Every structure is written in structure tokens, then in C-alpha cells.
Amino acid sequence: MTLRLVALVIACAAAVLDAQRPPAPVLLGFSAGASDAERTAESTFMSAVSADAISDMHRRVTRRPHVAGTAASMEVAEEVRRALATAGLDTEVHEYHVLLSTPTSISVVMTAPDRQVLPVTEPAMRNDPDSAHPELGPGHVAYSASGNVDAPVVYVNYGLPPDYARVKAAGIDVTGKIVIVRYARSHRAVKVHTAQEAGAAGIIIYSDPADDGFARGLTWPDGPWRAEWQLQRGNGKYSWFWHGDPLSPGVAATRDARVLDPSTAPTLPRIPAVVLAAKPAREILSRLEGPPVPAGFQGGLPFTYRLGGAAVKVSLDVQMDTSRRPIRNVLGRLRGRDPDRWVVLGTHHDAWTFGGMDPGGGLSSVFEVARALSTLKKTGWTPERTIVFAFWDAEEFGLIGSTEYAEAFAKELREKAVVYINTDLYMRGRFDGGGTPSLRDFLVQVAKDVPAPTGKGSVYDGWRADEWRRLAPERKRTGDAAFEVELAALGSGADFVAFQDHLGLPTLQMEFDFDGSYGTYHSNYDTRWYVEQFSDPGFVFGRTLAQVLGVSVMRLASAPALPFRYSHYGRKIGQFLDTASTWTYDEDGKALVKLNLLSARRLAAIFTDRAHGLERRIDAALTSGTLSPAAAKALNDQLVRLEQALLDESEPASERWYRHVIYGWNIYSLYEGQPLPGLAEAIRLRDQSKVDREVARIEAALTRLVDALEGITLQ
Ligand SMILES: [Zn+2]
Numbered sequence: 223m224t225l226r227l228v229a230l231v232i233a234c235a236a237a238v239l240d241a242q243r244p245p246a247p248v249l250l251g252f253s254a255g256a257s258d259a260e261r262t263a264e265s266t267f268m269s270a271v272s273a274d275a276i277s278d279m280h281r282r283v284t285r286r287p288h289v290a291g292t293a294a295s296m297e298v299a300e301e302v303r304r305a306l307a308t309a310g311l312d313t314e315v316h317e318y319h320v321l322l323s324t325p326t327s328i329s330v331v332m333t334a335p336d337r338q339v340l341p342v343t344e345p346a347m348r349n350d351p352d353s354a355h356p357e358l359g360p361g362h363v364a365y366s367a368s369g370n371v372d373a374p375v376v377y378v379n380y381g382l383p384p385d386y387a388r389v390k391a392a393g394i395d396v397t398g399k400i401v402i403v404r405y406a407r408s409h410r411a412v413k414v415h416t417a418q419e420a421g422a423a424g425i426i427i428y429s430d431p432a433d434d435g436f437a438r439g440l441t442w443p444d445g446p447w448r449a450e451w452q453l454q455r456g457n458g459k460y461s462w463f464w465h466g467d468p469l470s471p472g473v474a475a476t477r478d479a480r481v482l483d484p485s486t487a488p489t490l491p492r493i494p495a496v497v498l499a500a501k502p503a504r505e506i507l508s509r510l511e512g513p514p515v516p517a518g519f520q521g522g523l524p525f526t527y528r529l530g531g532a533a534v535k536v537s538l539d540v541q542m543d544t545s546r547r548p549i550r551n552v553l554g555r556l557r558g559r560d561p562d563r564w565v566v567l568g569t570h571h572d573a574w575t576f577g578g579m580d581p582g583g584g585l586s587s588v589f590e591v592a593r594a595l596s597t598l599k600k601t602g603w604t605p606e607r608t609i610v611f612a613f614w615d616a617e618e619f620g621l622i623g624s625t626e627y628a629e630a631f632a633k634e635l636r637e638k639a640v641v642y643i644n645t646d647l648y649m650r651g652r653f654d655g656g657g658t659p660s661l662r663d664f665l666v667q668v669a670k671d672v673p674a675p676t677g678k679g680s681v682y683d684g685w686r687a688d689e690w691r692r693l694a695p696e697r698k699r700t701g702d703a704a705f706e707v708e709l710a711a712l713g714s715g716a717d718f719v720a721f722q723d724h725l726g727l728p729t730l731q732m733e734f735d736f737d738g739s740y741g742t743y744h745s746n747y748d749t750r751w752y753v754e755q756f757s758d759p760g761f762v763f764g765r766t767l768a769q770v771l772g773v774s775v776m777r778l779a780s781a782p783a784l785p786f787r788y789s790h791y792g793r794k795i796g797q798f799l800d801t802a803s804t805w806t807y808d809e810d811g812k813a814l815v816k817l818n819l820l821s822a823r824r825l826a827a828i829f830t831d832r833a834h835g836l837e838r839r840i841d842a843a844l845t846s847g848t849l850s851p852a853a854a855k856a857l858n859d860q861l862v863r864l865e866q867a868l869l870d871e872s873e874p875a876s877e878r879w880y881r882h883v884i885y886g887w888n889i890y891s892l893y894e895g896q897p898l899p900g901l902a903e904a905i906r907l908r909d910q911s912k913v914d915r916e917v918a919r920i921e922a923a924l925t926r927l928v929d930a931l932e933g934i935t936l937q
Pocket residue numbers: 570580581617646647
């Protein structure tokens with residue numbers, strides 16, 4: 223065969239193969255032609271994403287500890303800004319003056335039955351030279367009250383309200399005592415607040431091996447789980463009042479902003495709180511006296527846990543420097559044809575220590591999206607909408623940088639932002655997508671087009687298989703074929719909160735996840751070494767994360783019609799309402815409150831039905847090419863702002879900062895989203911008038927939603 227003939231045969235074989243492969247479905251929000259062009263640009267982008275480049279950036283931002291408010295943190299912010307500028311983006315720095323809290327001195331001394339000074343620092347370890355860095359400080363709870371407490375110790379399990387009820391039932395009073403509770407099951411702030419409400423004088427939070435230590439698997443340096451001398455620091459701010467700066471609800475904490483008096487702000491703990499690693503905690507726990515603990519209280523240390531309350535005494539001395547300090551958000555803008563419509567992709571840049579995983583992984587992946595898209599732009603690709611890359615400061619102190627920005631630019635964001643996408647730490651593991659249901663079908667389509675990090679199949683294949691595996695047996699009855707993934711309801715764990723719950727922007731959060739926890743979380747050992755050894759050797763998952771984020775951003779920035787599927791949102795709301803009806807009964811089937819959701823359910827059904835009709839009309843207009851650019855622009859603005867109909871703005875932000883009626887946060891779960899948060903809380907409190915008020919709020923929001931949808935016309 224001649225060479226030309228060989229080429230011809232190969233070309234024919236390729237054509238036959240192409241003909242056998244089903245054509246990729248037309249992208250949501252695109253015409254068939256525009257869809258092909260979009261996919262071509264996306265594949266150029268995906269091949270430009272480089273694990274080496276992610277690794278380089280990671281190295282630059284994990285050199286030294288960089289807690290928000292410090293010079294080191296400002297250096298990282300400048301490093302990110304410079305890198306964005308070098309990559310060709312327009313950069314902005316936004317500074318706010320917020321209340322931060324850092325330890326001046328922390329001491330935990332057991333004074334009875336024997337005296338022992340318990341370590342609140344973490345040792346330097348040979349495997350990882352970073353752990354000897356001179357700028358590393360003691361474990362602490364940011365925003366802990368300063369003070370000195372000397373009192374007997376009581377063990378209260380996870381420190382949640384039912385745990386206190388069990389301790390009380392066992393005849394032990396925690397008033398004036400120091401409680402020792404373990405991490406997990408709730409944010410640490412909830413543990414501090416619950417202890418304060420129960421009358422405890424101080425609280426010790428420790429990492430039990432049962433929850434993220436040796437009982438889970440091999441510990442550092444042999445495996446990813448927490449070693450017994452590794453502790454978890456973090457903030458104890460009562461963020462369920464509002465997120466962000468603890469003193470300036472609803473307004474940006476500029477230098478001259480009027481702020482609350484810290485002595486009366488509801489967001490700040492009133493008792494001293496400290497953290498301990500398992501090893502020093504063991505010294506206390508193993509000496510506690512009294513009967514064995516109730517079921518569910520036993521942790522992973524090798525002795526029978528007891529509640530204590532008399533024999534063991536501890537002296538806590540906590541001195542915190544709690545003062546207003548500057549923080550800096552860094553933004554990079556990639557201008558689209560329309561400078562006034564934004565796709566925002568965010569992560570944070572501050573860290574408790576080195577930020578190897580938290581946030582080094584997410585930060586470097588987001589930066590890689592910016593770098594690769596900027597390169598693509600230089601070759602002629604221009605998105606329709608502008609892409610904004612955001613690197614927030616002081617996330618670790620309770621989502622402060624992102625929240626202050628959201629409050630400062632509330633009006634502009636509600637007018638111009640079409641979506642907020644967030645990522646943070648990730649670990650090699652399963653793909654996890656969360657967010658508003660209007661974007662479920664969109665994210666499914668994106669995940670199908672991005673190869674899995676393993677090289678086998680797509681990100682979607684792994685995501686779907688994993689969601690199916692985790693599904694409750696009764697929900698598996700419909701069969702695998704009819705199953706589709708759902709976006710997890712977003713709770714409180716990361717910088718999306720202000721955008722979803724306060725501003726009502728369509729929101730997505732993406733990450734790779736490993737069992738929901740990892741051993742070095744918020745410890746001195748969250749370093750580059752840990753990432754190279756355990757969380758993402760070779761930055762393979764970082765590369766895939768950047769590809770999923772980047773393709774999402776590209777599609778949302780270029781879709782002629784924004785790819786929202788509100789019919790699915792309507793269905794989800796219907797499901798949430800159905801589930802809520804079951805919340806009103808106690809274990810014995812007795813009704814706790816009266817709940818009538820008939821009208822809300824009817825509204826959700828009407829909304830779903832009309833959204834279907836609208837989607838059919840949009841798809842038809844895209845297919846026939848009859849959607850004019852002007853009509854598309856008007857349509858897109860109306861589609862985006864449907865989400866804002868779900869905000870209840872009847873009260874000032876200082877009174878009611880969490881304004882989203884459908885989505886919010888269940889503070890007694892760990893970071894999980896809580897559908898219908900106001901109603902759930904009213905039922906939990908068994909407060910009938912509150913329940914009625916929440917039902918009215920839901921009906922009003924759904925009425926606004928239906929009205930807004932009916933106002934959408936397609937010219
Ligand atoms: Zn983080």
C-alpha cells in the first residue's frame with residue numbers, strides 16, 4: 223500500500239468509528255453549531271491545564287504559615303495578585319478591616335488528681351521539615367473568650383444538646399465546670415455555644431482517634447489519618463447569626479464602618495475554649511471517675527470513658543488578641559464581550575498553617591483555570607461574559623473575605639453575577655458537586671465531558687456510581703437506569719454562603735472528597751509534604767478539578783441562553799416540602815406541631831410545570847435560531863434573578879442575614895445544607911406560631927417565584 227492509501231484507509235476507519243460513536247448531545251443553552259464550537263474551545267483548554275503548573279503555584283503559596291491578618295498572609299495575597307497579572311488578567315485588591323482573633327498565650331494544666339502541664343502545641347517531626355517552622359503557633363479556638371478557669375471536668379461526648387441531656391440524666395451538673403468534648407458531628411462553634419448555654423465555665427475540644435485518628439486507618443506519617451499529637455485549630459465564631467465579620471452584619475467592614483461593640487455582639491463566645499490533641503486529652507479522660515459513659519459516648523482511646531465531674535480538675539488560661547485588622551481579597555478579571563455580566567469562580571488564600579490542602583489545592587487549581595483561560599484568550603477565544611476569579615482572605619475565621627465582598631458589592635452582584643462557583647480543599651477521592659438545583663443538569667453535562675482523574679471514563683461516571691452506592695436502599699427500588707445524581711444542598715462550610723444565602727445567586731461548589739475528613743485538617747502538618755504523600759501526589763486530581771471548574775466557567779460565560787433548568791428546582795422544592803411534612807412527628811408518631819403545606823406544594827407544582835414549558839420554548843428557539851441576541855440577554859437576566867425571588871428581605875440584614883427561604887444551614891450537623899431552614903428550626907423548637915410564620919414565608923417566596931417565571935416572555 224502506498225502511504226496515501228494507508229492514510230485513506232485510516233481516515234475511513236476513523237470515520238466509521240466516529241459514525242458508531244453517538245454524537246455528543248447539544249450543550250444546554252447552545253445551538254448545535256455553537257455547541258460544537260464550544261466543545262472545541264473546551265478541549266483546547268483542557269489540554270492546556272497542567273499538573274506541573276498547579277504544582278508550581280502550590281509551592282509558591284505554601285512556603286510558610288499564612289494566617290489571615292499577618293504579613294505572611296499579605297505576601298500570599300500579593301503572590302496571587304502578581305501571578306494573575308503575569309498571566310494577563312486585570313487584578314483588583316479589596317481591603318476590609320475585620321475582627322480577627324489570635325492567641326497571645328494558651329495554657330492547659332491538670333491540677334488534680336495530679337499536676338500536669340498539657341501541651342497545646344504540636345511537635346516538629348523529621349518526616350516533614352515544615353513542622354519545625356518558627357512561625358507556627360499553639361492550637362487555639364479563634365474568638366474564644368479570654369480568661370482563666372479552674373474547675374472539675376465533665377466529658378460530654380460531641381457536645382451537642384442531646385449529649386448534655388444524657389449527662390444531666392446521669393445526675394451530673396455541668397454548671398461552672400469545664401466540659402471536654404470531641405470534634406466531629408458539628409462545627410466547633412456549636413460545641414462552644416452549647417457549652418456556654420448549658421452553664422459550663424470553659425470548654426476543651428479534642429480530636430478523638432475514633433473520629434479522625436487511628437480507629438479510621440493508618441495515621442501520619444504512615445497514612446492520612448490524624449496522629450495522636452496532631453490537633454485541630456479553628457474559629458469558634460457563632461456564624462449562625464450572620465457570616466463574615468462578627469461586628470458588621472449586612473454591611474462591608476470598611477475602615478470607617480460602624481461596628482458592634484464586641485462585648486455585646488451575639489457572634490462572639492463568652493467562655494474560654496481550647497483545643498487538644500488526643501494524647502494530652504487522654505491524660506484527662508483516663509482519670510475521669512464515675513460510672514461508664516452512656517451508649518454512643520465511648521471514643522477510640524483504649525479505656526472505658528467516664529463522665530467525671532469531681533476528681534479531675536483543670537486550669538485553663540486563654541489570652542486572645544481580638545482586634546480589627548486588615549484583610550485582602552484578590553480578584554482577577556478576564557474580560558468577556560460583556561463587561562457587565564460576570565461568572566465568578568472563588569476560593570480562599572488564607573490558611574491556619576501552611577495550607578497544603580486547605581486551601582493550597584483548591585487555590586492552585588482555580589489559579590490554573592485563570593492561567594489556562596487567559597492563554598486561550600490570547601489565541602482568539604473570547605467569552606461572552608466576563609470571568610472573575612476570586613481569592614478570598616480570612617475564610618478560616620468564618621468566611622470573612624467573601625462575605626465582606628458580597629456585602630460591599632451586593633447590588634452589583636445581584637445585577638451582574640450569573641453564578642458563583644466555589645472550591646476549597648480537595649483530596650483524591652470521589653467527586654462531589656453541590657449547589658442550586660437549577661444547575662444540576664448543567665453540571666451533569668459538564669462532568670460527562672471531563673475525563674476522570676484515573677483516566678477511565680468521565681468524572682460523571684465515578685460521581686454517579688458513587689452517589690448510587692451511597693443511596694439509601696429504599697431509594698434504590700426505582701432501579702439504576704432511572705437514577706440521576708442530585709447536587710448536594712450547600713450548608714455552611716465554605717465561601718459560597720454569602721452568595722447563596724444572603725444574595726440569592728445561583729451557586730455551585732465542587733471538590734474531590736475523601737470520607738469527609740482528613741487527619742491533618744487545621745494542624746501544623748497540612749503542608750506540601752502531606753499533599754505530595756497523601757492527598758494528591760502528582761496533582762492529578764487538581765488537574766481534573768481545574769478542568770471541571772474551567773469547563774463550567776467557559777460554558778456559563780458563553781452560553782447564548784443560560785443553562786438553568788428550573789423545572790428541576792421546582793421538583794426539588796416539592797420533595798423538600800414532602801419531607802418537611804414528616805418532621806412534625808416524634809418517634810411515637812405524635813404530632814409536635816400543625817403544619818399545612820398544601821398551598822406551598824401547589825405553588826411548587828405550578829412552578830415546575832411552567833418552568834418545563836419555558837425550557838421547551840427556549841430549546842426550540844435555540845434549535846431554530848430564532849433567539850435574537852437582545853431577546854437572549856433579557857431572558858438570561860430574568861432567568862438568573864429567579865433565584866433572588868427565594869430571598870425573604872422583609873427584615874434588615876442585622877436581624878435576618880440568612881435570607882434564602884429554601885436553602886440554609888442546620889447548625890447541629892457538620893456543614894450540611896438544610897432545606898427549608900426556617901421551617902426546620904421552628905419545628906425543632908416546637909413553636910407553632912413560628913411554624914405558621916415560616917409557612918407563610920415559604921408561600922410568599924414561591925408566589926414571587928411563580929410570578930417572576932410568568933413574567934418571562936420569549937420575543
Ligand atoms: Zn478552606
